[in-house]
């Protein structure tokens with residue numbers, strides 16, 4: 178039976194949801210203490226740790242890759258880009274890109290369009306409020322409002338770009354034009370990154386594209402209002418993304434932090450960040466955004482995945498990268514099963530990939546002839562029907 182406390186929390190979540198005004202609505206109403214649903218539990222993985230004074234020094238070493246040298250060796254380091262990408266993806270699971278071909282004016286205009294949407298008349302905004310992700314474009318606060326362990330201090334516009342983009346007239350005027358421009362450019366950048374990542378993995382440059390890693394694209398555009406009690410809340414709680422990789426654009430306010438060697442490191446505002454999964458060869462970086470007291474912060478996360486498409490393809494550790502010495506560490510999954518698991522669970526601070534990690538007792542090693550004969554039929558497996 179549900180406890181009185183959980184009934185109360187559910188009632189609070191529902192009434193917050195029904196305002197359709199999001200976190201921005203609370204700030205506009207002039208609250209000075211945050212509602213209890215936004216107070217993060219006393220868990221070290223979810224509570225923001227106090228800012229370490231040395232974190233800005235460490236941040237200078239977050240890898241930055243200049244894509245301008247795409248066909249040549251960088252004269253400063255003598256390394257080619259593939260090597261740099263491999264290094265960054267293996268050691269960090271994260272890098273920033275510069276000279277990526279998207280004009281700065283378009284980046285600024287994209288952030289401005291999103292800000293305009295959130296700062297317009299709330300009655301216009303309410304028309305787009307929904308939790309039905311079959312819709313190509315929607316706005317809400319906290320995709321995991323009813324399933325996550327704590328509510329984040331942010332509102333979000335989600336827009337599916339591929340496959341099946343919305344007709345432009347379905348998009349709000351606040352960002353209609355720039356969304357079309359930016360998404361075309363980020364798609365091209367995604368193609369370049371997929372080639373680089375394939376080569377960095379030692380695969381044919383088209384490998385990741387051919388297995389569909391570039392087929393789906395969704396933009397999640399976040400608005401983080403200034404929080405009156407930032408020490409009690411989180412903007413985005415600790416997580417790793419559910420996409421093949423993510424390109425993140427953040428505005429000048431900054432605030433993104435990544436977990437590197439057990440330390441939270443500030444990522445200075447520069448466009449471009451990505452994560453990728455590959456049987457742990459490339460890392461899937463954990464990251465978060467503490468609530469801030471400075472003012473609204475806008476970011477646009479471009480997720481390369483195909484969640485909305487009921488795609489029967491099973492994704493699993495890339496066979497060409499496996500060997501007897503490096504057997505698969507994860508079970509296969511369809512994108513739909515993975516996304517269903519991810520969104521039902523919410524952002525709880527442990528990578529959703531752990532759910533697919535094979536434990537010693539369940540370990541399936543296709544290089545072991547005894548195990549191979551007993552392997553369940555792959556096509557019949559899913560997250561809800563694991564081996």
Ligand SMILES: O=C(O)CCC(=O)C(=O)O
Pocket residue numbers: 397399413418425427432433464465466476477478
């Ligand atoms: O706003 C940010 O900088 C990060 C957002 C994020 O991590 C996400 O949408 O997955």
Ligand SMILES: [Fe+2]
Pocket residue numbers: 416417418464478
């Ligand atoms: Fe993320």
